[in-house]
Amino acid sequence: MSEQNTVGAISQAIETARDSALQAIKSASDLDALRALGVELNKKESQLNSFKSDMGKLSSVEDKRTIGQLLNAAATLISTAIETRTGEFTELEISNRIARESLDLTELLTQRRRGHSHIVTQATQRLEDVFVGLGFQIAEGPEVETDFNNFEALNMPKSHPARSEFDTMFLEYGEPGSVLLRTHTSPVQIRVMKSWKPPIYAIMPGRVFRRDTPDATHMPVFHQIEGLVVDRGITFAHLAGTIEAFTKAFFGDDFSSRLRPSFFPFTEPSAEFDIRRADGEWIELGGCGMVHPNVLRSGGIDPEEFTGFAFGFGIDRMAKERHKVGDIREMYTNDLRFLRQF
Ligand code: PHE
Numbered sequence: 001m002s003e004q005n006t007v008g009a010i011s012q013a014i015e016t017a018r019d020s021a022l023q024a025i026k027s028a029s030d031l032d033a034l035r036a037l038g039v040e041l042n043k044k045e046s047q048l049n050s051f052k053s054d055m056g057k058l059s060s061v062e063d064k065r066t067i068g069q070l071l072n073a074a075a076t077l078i079s080t081a082i083e084t085r086t087g088e089f090t091e092l093e094i095s096n097r098i099a100r101e102s103l104d105l106t107e108l109l110t111q112r113r114r115g116h117s118h119i120v121t122q123a124t125q126r127l128e129d130v131f132v133g134l135g136f137q138i139a140e141g142p143e144v145e146t147d148f149n150n151f152e153a154l155n156m157p158k159s160h161p162a163r164s165e166f167d168t169m170f171l172e173y174g175e176p177g178s179v180l181l182r183t184h185t186s187p188v189q190i191r192v193m194k195s196w197k198p199p200i201y202a203i204m205p206g207r208v209f210r211r212d213t214p215d216a217t218h219m220p221v222f223h224q225i226e227g228l229v230v231d232r233g234i235t236f237a238h239l240a241g242t243i244e245a246f247t248k249a250f251f252g253d254d255f256s257s258r259l260r261p262s263f264f265p266f267t268e269p270s271a272e273f274d275i276r277r278a279d280g281e282w283i284e285l286g287g288c289g290m291v292h293p294n295v296l297r298s299g300g301i302d303p304e305e306f307t308g309f310a311f312g313f314g315i316d317r318m319a320k321e322r323h324k325v326g327d328i329r330e331m332y333t334n335d336l337r338f339l340r341q342f
Contacts, residue, residue, distance in 0.1 A: 007063045010054055011070055017047045018074035025081045031089040038082050048074060119331060119342045120223055123319040124205050127225050130249045131203045134242065136227070139202045141188035143209070144171060147178050149187035153298035154266040162265045167211035181209035185226035185312055186266060189291075192228060193299025198306050199231040205315065216327040223315035230291065230301060230308035236269070239288060239309035247275050251322075254278040259288070267310055268292045283321055286313020 021041055028034040040046065048071065055067050117125070128138055141149075156163055166183035173179040188204035196202070204226040212218045229238065240259060247257040255278065259271035267289025274282045288311030293303035301308075320328050323342055330338055 007058065007066060010051060010067055014048065014051055014067070014070050014074055018077065021048065021078050022081050025078070025085055028085065031086065031093065034082065034085055034089060041078060118339065119319045119323060120316055122342070123315050123322065124223065124225070126250065127315065128203065128205065130246060131227070133249065134245060136201045136203045139188060139192050139204045140206060141182070141185070141191045141204060143182055143207055145180055145182040145187045147180060149190045150180055150182050153190045153295065154186055155292050155294045156265045160265060169209050169211055183210055184208050185224040186310070188226055189228045189295070189310055190299050193230065193296070193301055198301060200228055200308070202228045204228070214329050216329065219316065219328055219332065224312050225315055227311040228291070228308065230296070230306050232306060234307045234309060236290060236309070239290065239311070243273050243288065243311065251275060258282070262287060264289055266292050266295045273311070285318065286311060288312070
């Protein structure tokens, strides 16, 4: 074979090897494969490097230069191709990672949805509507209360055993034990009696606090609605009639109510009231009774002239019953998937 032919054949082989290397780089599936390929191509025994030894066999300086330049050009092309591909893979990896780890804070804007009130707020508003319809006015009191309003004025002096039923959270304020987070909405009765004149037909919704461990039916913070009527000639029949009228207005005509004898220091006589669902099941809703004369007196009202009744029940529990929520804690995790159902 003439040297001319040899040079031609080597050049051809170099070009073929170069093209297959470039093709391999192009089709490398990821950064790791590309790295392995680079190592392979740089090896002494690699096909392209083997041409270097072939070069030594050529006698003509001219031919050596031709082959040398061809090899150099191929090496440059290959290393550039590897660099470019590496860059592409790195960028792809970064953008994949950004996509994977990104938090879409515009989610709420792009899926525009009209918000609505929390189910407990909805229940409170419906309760207010029903009672306003029955002629009641709405009053509110503070969540931080005095021991006096929360207990003392409600016929529960310091040593009263009923106090222990209310797992009270006291505040470090004033005399130790004198300021607390109200354990029920009943202290608002005292505030209303002191600032309004009878006839009083009031409901008092609000947040109340007890030192309870959260479970499916208890929360340390929950909501109550208190009712208070003080007028001349108010009897237990008015209380029973009001509870029944409210039950039907709020839950529907297929619901009814019943009162069971009970005890509260601030009412005498006292009762628990239950409502009966259409399916016949009874649900305990709250407490009620005729306002105790001592409580009327605490509110500055003469029990010889006026009588009254009061009731109080949990709003959260009503919302839970109405919407068949299994676990009351679910209502307070603020999970939109839960809240959107109502
Ligand atoms: N305050 C009572 C409670 O939290 C409920 C109640 C209110 C009972 C008014 C009677 C009259 O358990």
